Amino acid sequence: MRMLLALRPPPPALVANHISAVQSRSPPLLRSRRAAGPPPPSAAAAEFPAGPVPGAGAQMPPRRRRTVAGIDQDDLLDPEALADPDSSFYEISGVRVHHKVCAHDDDGDQSSSSSVARTQIGLPIVLLHGFGASVFSWSRVMRPLARIAGAKVLAFDRPAFGLTSRAGWSGDDTKPLNPYSMAFSVMATLAFIDQLSTGKAVLVGHSAGCSVAVEAYFEAPERVAALVLVAPAIFAPARKGNPENGVGEQQGLEKKDSDDGSAPSNPFARIWRGFLGMFMWLARLILKAAMAVQDMVSALSRKVLVAFLRSSLAAAMVRLVMDKFGVTGVRNAWYDPSKVTDHVIQGYTKPLRSRGWEKALLEHTISMITDTPKSKVPVSKRLSEISCPVLVLTGDTDRLVPASNAERLARAIPGATFEVIKNCGHLPQEERAEEFLSVVERFLQGAFGTPVEQMFQPAV
Numbered sequence: 029m030r031m032l033l034a035l036r037p038p039p040p041a042l043v044a045n046h047i048s049a050v051q052s053r054s055p056p057l058l059r060s061r062r063a064a065g066p067p068p069p070s071a072a073a074a075e076f077p078a079g080p081v082p083g084a085g086a087q088m089p090p091r092r093r094r095t096v097a098g099i100d101q102d103d104l105l106d107p108e109a110l111a112d113p114d115s116s117f118y119e120i121s122g123v124r125v126h127h128k129v130c131a132h133d134d135d136g137d138q139s140s141s142s143s144v145a146r147t148q149i150g151l152p153i154v155l156l157h158g159f160g161a162s163v164f165s166w167s168r169v170m171r172p173l174a175r176i177a178g179a180k181v182l183a184f185d186r187p188a189f190g191l192t193s194r195a196g197w198s199g200d201d202t203k204p205l206n207p208y209s210m211a212f213s214v215m216a217t218l219a220f221i222d223q224l225s226t227g228k229a230v231l232v233g234h235s236a237g238c239s240v241a242v243e244a245y246f247e248a249p250e251r252v253a254a255l256v257l258v259a260p261a262i263f264a265p266a267r268k269g270n271p272e273n274g275v276g277e278q279q280g281l282e283k284k285d286s287d288d289g290s291a292p293s294n295p296f297a298r299i300w301r302g303f304l305g306m307f308m309w310l311a312r313l314i315l316k317a318a319m320a321v322q323d324m325v326s327a328l329s330r331k332v333l334v335a336f337l338r339s340s341l342a343a344a345m346v347r348l349v350m351d352k353f354g355v356t357g358v359r360n361a362w363y364d365p366s367k368v369t370d371h372v373i374q375g376y377t378k379p380l381r382s383r384g385w386e387k388a389l390l391e392h393t394i395s396m397i398t399d400t401p402k403s404k405v406p407v408s409k410r411l412s413e414i415s416c417p418v419l420v421l422t423g424d425t426d427r428l429v430p431a432s433n434a435e436r437l438a439r440a441i442p443g444a445t446f447e448v449i450k451n452c453g454h455l456p457q458e459e460r461a462e463e464f465l466s467v468v469e470r471f472l473q474g475a476f477g478t479p480v481e482q483m484f485q486p487a488v
Contacts, residue, residue: 099377149476150177155181163191164376186213194385229252235260249415257434346386358373361428411440417471417475423455423460424450
């Protein structure tokens with residue numbers, strides 16, 4: 029009974045008073061909708077009055093686009109997307125090699141002398157550009173050379189230059205041959221001779237391309253009819269001095285020492301010679317050890333250098349150098365830099381629009397450092413073995429490869445012809461195209477053509 033009384037509900041008046049008290053303390057669950065218009069000022073608005081926020085609404089400045097020698101580096105393309113209408117591509121060991129071909133009958137306007145030269149020579153020509161150049165370097169002389177030779181003329185871009193594809197490469201790559209090596213350039217040269225469907229061809233190299241031409245000759249001399257080396261970056265060895273002044277003098281000193289041995293023996297002299305011999309033996313031993321350490325340090329430093337050249341920092345440095353000195357280098361290669369036109373500059377900077385150009389250039393540099401087998405005899409020591417007709421041609425004011433070096437190279441090759449073009453720099457085929465063609469035509473006619481007077485000589 030007591031429990032039932034305790035569970036009785038409270039009186040209605042008490043419940044009503046409690047509900048009204050709660051409603052006065054709690055916000056209503058449903059608020060009326062505010063009329064349209066700006067919101068009323070709040071305490072925060074009073075504390076922070078309205079006004080422009082610094083920087084709010086201001087547009088960020090556009091990101092500065094990267095350029096190298098005036099070429100935009102933010103929208104690079106695949107090399108084939110930059111090809112000209114007369115461009116072709118030939119795949120060699122996975123590398124798409126850009127090249128152009130001119131036929132001798134492309135232009136029917138020919139003089140009688142050119143017609144005679146064409147019928148008498150009939151040999152195709154393969155053009156090999158230098159470092160940093162491309163097929164563009166031969167654009168002024170390709171068609172005239174085809175008329176002079178009476179056959180096709182082909183020029184191709186070596187890997188890392190022009191519009192040839194930028195192939196990836198590392199020392200442990202599965203590719204059979206480094207596309208940036210000299211061996212690949214030689215293989216591509218011989219492959220293009222095959223593509224021309226001829227047994228042999230005349231190789232015309234410019235600057236570093238001369239090394240490719242000579243290497244191709246030594247690789248397959250039966251397929252090279254002649255060599256034309258223009259401003260050759262092949263450094264011929266200096267002439268040796270009179271052996272009597274060197275080896276003979278040394279032999280005379282050694283003979284004199286041996287003659288002194290016939291004099292009466294001195295015990296102190298014998299002890300001194302024995303001590304000196306032991307010292308020399310120890311010195312030779314130390315020298316051999318030092319040379320071994322030097323080779324090890326050299327190999328280690330080479331690996332460190334290669335790792336650096338494959339870094340992003342090296343790529344940035346290449347872009348910086350090309351931006352600062354690329355166009356200047358082209359102008360300085362001419363005898364008269366003021367005659368370098370915008371068309372020439374555009375021809376040299378066009379490859380900078382291709383994706384991966386700086387990495388390919390670094391890989392080419394790495395190949396020059398690492399591609400030096402000790403067992404192979406340097407080209408400079410085999411020049412006397414060249415037996416085909418050779419023309420060495422240079423400008424008299426070449427600032428990159430002095431004319432004196434070209435003359436020394438011509439003297440080192442048996443029977444080579446040496447020609448100098450006056451008021452000309454490092455690029456005779458561009459700066460002095462007419463003189464260049466005249467010299468080459470005269471050389472080819474002398475090597476393969478039949479002189480006109482012999483053609484009309486009556487048979488005996």
